[in-house]
Amino acid sequence: MNVLPTEIPDVLIIEPRVFQDDRGFFLESYNCKAFADKAGITEPFVQDNHSRSNQNVLRGLHYQIEHAQGKLVRATVGAIFDAVVDIRKHSPTFGQWVSCTLTAENKRMLWVPPGFAHGFMVISEVAEVLYKTTDYYAPQHECSILWNDPDLAINWPLDGEPILSAKDQVGKPLKLADVYP
Secondary structure: OEEEEOOOOOOEEEEOOEEEEOOEEEEOOOOHHHHHHHHOOOOOOOEEEEEEEEOOEEEEEEEEOOOOOOEEEEEEEOEEEEEEEEOEOOOOOOOOEEEEEEEOOOOOEEEEOOOEEEEEEEOOOEEEEEEEEOOOOOHHHEEEEOOOOOOOOOOOOOOOOOEOOHHHHOOEOHHHOOOEO
C-alpha cells in the first residue's frame, strides 16, 4: 500500500494495492500489521459503519470529544468529497482543513485520527461509504460543526443546496464548538 501525506501531517490518504484482472479485482482493505508498519496506525478498530446516501447529501462535520473516534473511511460505491478539520486546540494546524475525493474506482481510504471533525458530501448519483472506528458511537457525546462555517471556508463542490440532517443544520461554528484540549 502507498501512504500519502496531506497538508495536516496526522491525516493520511491510503492507497491499497489492487490486484485486477479480467475477473475483477482483489484488495486488502485492512491489515493490522501493514497499517502499523507503513502508516503508523496502531489504534484498534472496534466498529464498522456503512452508509448509503444520494447525490448532494452532506454528512458532517461530526466528532465526539468523549469516546473520540479515529476513522478509516472509504467509498465502495460512487464518489464522495471528504473533509477533515483539525479541532485540537493546541495543534499547530488547529482550524485548518484538508479534503480528498474517495471513489469506488480509486479505492483510496482516508485516515482521520481522533481530534478531528469529519464530514463528506456525495458527488455521484449515490454513494456507499464504509468506515472503521477506533471507539464506539456514543450519540450522547456527538457534536457537529457547521458545514459552512465561514471561518473554515471549506470548498465543498456544491451543485445547489446540500441535503442535510436536522442535527447538521444546527451545527455550531468552530469558534463556539467544544474542541479537544
